[in-house]
Amino acid sequence: MATREKVLELGGWQTMLVNEAFSIHKAYLRLKADHGRVPWRRVIKNNKASPRNIFILWLAAHQRLATADRVLKWNVQCNPMCRLCNSENESIEHLFFDCHYTNTVWCHTLRAINIHRRGLGFSQEIQEVYRKAHSNTRRARIYVMLFTEVVYLLWIQRNKKVFNNMLQHPERVCKDIIFRVAARCKEEDRMLTDREIITWERLTERIQGQRIPIIVKCIFTFLDESSDSSESSSEMGDANE
Template sequence: MRGDFLKVPWRRLVCNNYGAPKWIFILRLVAHGRLYTRDRLDSWGITTTQDCSLCLDGLETLAHLFFHCPYSATIWETLLHWQGIYRISMIWPDEMQWAATHANGKNSTSEVHRMVLAASVYHIWIERNHRIFQHRRRGPDEIIRQIIQEVFHRGQLRGRLAQRLEMLNFYPQLPTLPVQLV
């Protein structure tokens, strides 16, 4: 009755993710391109500015916000290095494609990567909302530590993930970031 539908390549990122439900919900919205970014709100005539609230430099689109923005790219590249993946961050469609092809297995490394991706997208979106609506700012190092702690906490509930996370450093060496006064 429902018909045949093609499977989307990012389904494994969302469906088999041990992250928090709120992380997965935001990840699903980003995968569908349904987050209310400033460029989308501007097309409806709602917002006055399209500047990115994280870096104050580019236009706030999904591709810029995840992970082309220098602020979010710093967070994502640090988390990639923490996982042992040494490459630069890409814009969202490319990042999602990379994760869909390289982190789609059932091994603990892929599961940790999917959790970290969902947590990163969620926390970057929450930081963006805090800056717009509450005028609160946190540095990338605070967000990185929070993501790692939450991933560790959720991973301890699963045996295989707990073993993989024990191999990773709970307190990674964070890069020294330039202080940005705004």
């Protein structure tokens, strides 16, 4: 009886027929509630960044990261100041991207796709990402991936500073971000063209107008720097012995 009453509420069986045959798809559409589309759906669906990084972005978009202002609301004693700049209280809006350190990282990362501007507040930046996620251009796809990686790696840097008192230089973080994006983006998005140039002085270049895969430059630069740092660490260890 409950099922029959529900069907009658939805307009009867006739509303679920296609060519006089019952359609599960139409029945599903009639049964499911009419929910509005969330603005972040395409950021999750059309994002080629790693699932872990997308999840951190999702948490940030919902104000669910454990920033100092939220931790204090849980009656847990902690330092309310931003550990990256030590100038203002930490919150999502401050961390992305009112903080001088995070703003520097975001500005340098934007230059990789030839965008020259200062970082905006997180609420404005996330709206821009929502808008970009609806576009299918190369620049828009890379923009969404870059933003995802920036939020993730800046959160990692924040945690390293809070728990280990370690912080990488902004330029090093930018290179890591671009490397991650280059390693996961589509093949066609790795190519530099005359119309869509991904400019990063030390990571990419164009040779006699040829299309150069960005991932090649990113990988070799990243590996060279890793090798240099390993050699330096080895030399320091030998000297200590």
